[in-house]
Amino acid sequence: MVQLQRIAIAPEQIQDEHLILTAEQQHYLGRVLRLKQGDRFIIIIEGQGQWWIVELIVNLPSVSPQAKLIETVSIQTELPVEIILIIALPKGDGFEEIVRCCTELGVTQFIPVISKRTLLKPSPQKVERWRRIATEAAEQSERQIIPKIYDPVSFPQGLLTLSTFKSNTQSSVQYIFESRGNYQPFMLELMSIIADKIPDKIMIATGPEGGWTEEEIQAAISMGFQPVSLGKRILRAVTAPIVAVSQMMGIIEHKQYF
Amino acid sequence: MVQLQRIAIAPEQIQDEHLILTAEQQHYLGRVLRLKQGDRFIIIIEGQGQWWIVELIVNLPSVSPQAKLIETVSIQTELPVEIILIIALPKGDGFEEIVRCCTELGVTQFIPVISKRTLLKPSPQKVERWRRIATEAAEQSERQIIPKIYDPVSFPQGLLTLSTFKSNTQSSVQYIFESRGNYQPFMLELMSIIADKIPDKIMIATGPEGGWTEEEIQAAISMGFQPVSLGKRILRAVTAPIVAVSQMMGIIEHKQYF
Structure with missing residues (x-):
């Protein structure tokens, strides 16, 4: 081109x-x-x-x-799946790094949430700044889609927003990440799902510093989320979603190749 | 514990x-x-x-x-493989982010290099700072190993350093990443290697903003590197090594599970 x-x-x-x-x-x-x-x-x-x-x-x-x-323009750089992230806002400017990297990787929607252990209260200026970062990152990484960033809401509200994405005609899977719970590796679940068929939508939820509360995990499970882990080392709140999306992207592009 | x-x-x-x-x-x-x-x-x-x-x-x-x-303490959070990164230094503080995330993910050695298109000339203070970041990240992520960060050298010198890691008794694989070259996806190569056996050492090289020069890729190939890509979107110099290591970690922990 x-x-x-x-x-x-x-x-x-x-x-x-x-x-x-x-x-x-x-x-x-x-x-x-x-x-x-x-x-x-x-x-x-x-x-x-x-x-x-x-x-x-x-x-x-x-x-x-x-x-x-x-x-x-006949170029296709998008993944064949919608990737929707619920991210409990990390402290400092951590969410900017998540938006930048995950936009490059192909995420389609970000739902920033305030969880029990979230310390940050973002200003409207912050939200505008995240949207500018997503637009720039989409341009630079040569994507066709600029991901949508929702206004921050509480975690229960975020779960409700997410439920509006589900439809009877499209397949979807949902994972919530927790490092201390001795859950199965994400990769194990993902590979067994995708060996069969790439779902239409993948929704994931990653926690703040200190993780989700037990109550939050149970609320997510009751909404159809499966709890999974990202390996034996403890990842920062900023690193976890980037790793999860990197692994998804790798598995999906691998599957597409065949 | x-x-x-x-x-x-x-x-x-x-x-x-x-x-x-x-x-x-x-x-x-x-x-x-x-x-x-x-x-x-x-x-x-x-x-x-x-x-x-x-x-x-x-x-x-x-x-x-x-x-x-x-x-x-009988805890094992390390991957069963040495992961050695050659990173062409990105601009600004980008290498700090690479060291922080990749230490969390399990990298064992970092060799920062100055490539043809690298703009940064790091001071000795910078190198000390990177080592402090690696130590902190290893502690926080509960690793047993603190990764070693070499002093920055030229890319040809870095390739020579890397060749000292090879031994007759240990298996190793080497990949160089390039987004514009239409190479096979990294995941494809990695999964076919690891389906057989986890190698003892995985060595990867990621480029600066603007990528490697053709000459640099050829030099790496002549040292046994295989050129691969990380998907259809163009990733920043900071994002590429984090994605590559995330995918490796996922595949290796998946393999260990069986």
């Missing part, structure tokens, strides 16, 4: 097969990248699994619309 | 089954943890795969020796 520049676009910026750029995007394309009338670039439409090649139809900066949709 | 406090000890601190504490360790045990004569804690001896329970024999602070070795 030609190495065209890529930018992320909100769906409402598309009107009648034309594109309306924000002031910031106009500046970036015109002043930073120095694109001119007739030059092409790639847009990733947020929330849609598709790239488009577009062409500038006027010099920048100018009035809208400023670019025309030319054709979709 | 009883939840005793753990601290890391250099091998030379052990003399005749007794332990000589540094001033910093005396302060930590006596003033911070408030341990007293007769209290026990666990020591991890650097470079050795074993924990010891030790007992304070004098009040702190005092003259040496201040603790007596009681018994080894």
Whole structure:
């Protein structure tokens, strides 16, 4: 594929097969990248699994619309499964690292939750920052989908949100991670599931520093989650989801190969 | 196992089954943890795969020796394989994140290298900092081994260092990661190797931002490395080694289970 520049676009910026750029995007394309009338670039439409090649139809900066949709790009970098993470917010900036790495790896939805042992109370500015990080990471890793980051909610509320993802027509599996519980390795469960068929949705829940409470694990189990472990060493709250998604990605791409 | 406090000890601190504490360790045990004569804690001896329970024999602070070795701890959190990473130093503090996560995951040696496209020139203070991070992460993740971090060298020099790890009596495999080369997935290679037998040593090399040069990949291939990829998305230099080690750890612990 030609190495065209890529930018992320909100769906409402598309009107009648034309594109309306924000002031910031106009500046970036015109002043930073120095694109001119007739030059092409790639847009990733947020929330849609598709790239488009577009062409500038006027010099920048100018009035809208400023670019025309030319054709979709036939590249497929997405995993054939939705990966939905419930993450109990870790302390400090840990969630930023999780969003950055897990977006690169192919996660489709993040549901940040406040669990019993979560110390962080995130501000609305934080949530905006996480969404910017997800958009940047999706662009850099050449994904077609920009993952959705939900507003933080309590853990019980997060479990309810998750239950809306389940459908009668799609298969799904759910795992909750706990290092101290002597549970079966995640890889063992995953490989036996995927040997049969890649499910449509994989939902996982990882805890904060100090882990989930027993009550939280029981609540998740009653919602259909299976408790699993990530090996014998104790992983940080930031490391655990990255490891879980890395293993999923490896197994799924391995399965796809055959 | 009883939840005793753990601290890391250099091998030379052990003399005749007794332990000589540094001033910093005396302060930590006596003033911070408030341990007293007769209290026990666990020591991890650097470079050795074993924990010891030790007992304070004098009040702190005092003259040496201040603790007596009681018994080894029968816990095994190490993977049954040496994992040796050659990492082309990423920009900024990226290597710190790699050391922290990969130590949690079970890596035994890190060889940081300066490749053609590496921008960072690390100071000796940086190297000391990486070693402190590895020690802390090994303690926190409850490992028996504190991984060794080599002084940074050029990539060709790093390949030579790596060749000293090979022996006639131990099996080893070597992989170099490159995202743009259309190589086979790492997982595919790893699963077919490990289905047979877990090798004694796995050595992997991951590149800097912008990847390895073609010349560097050829140099690695001529030393026995096999080029592989980590899936369809483009991973950051910091993310790639964490993903590779996560997948290895998953496959190895899965294999051990049977």
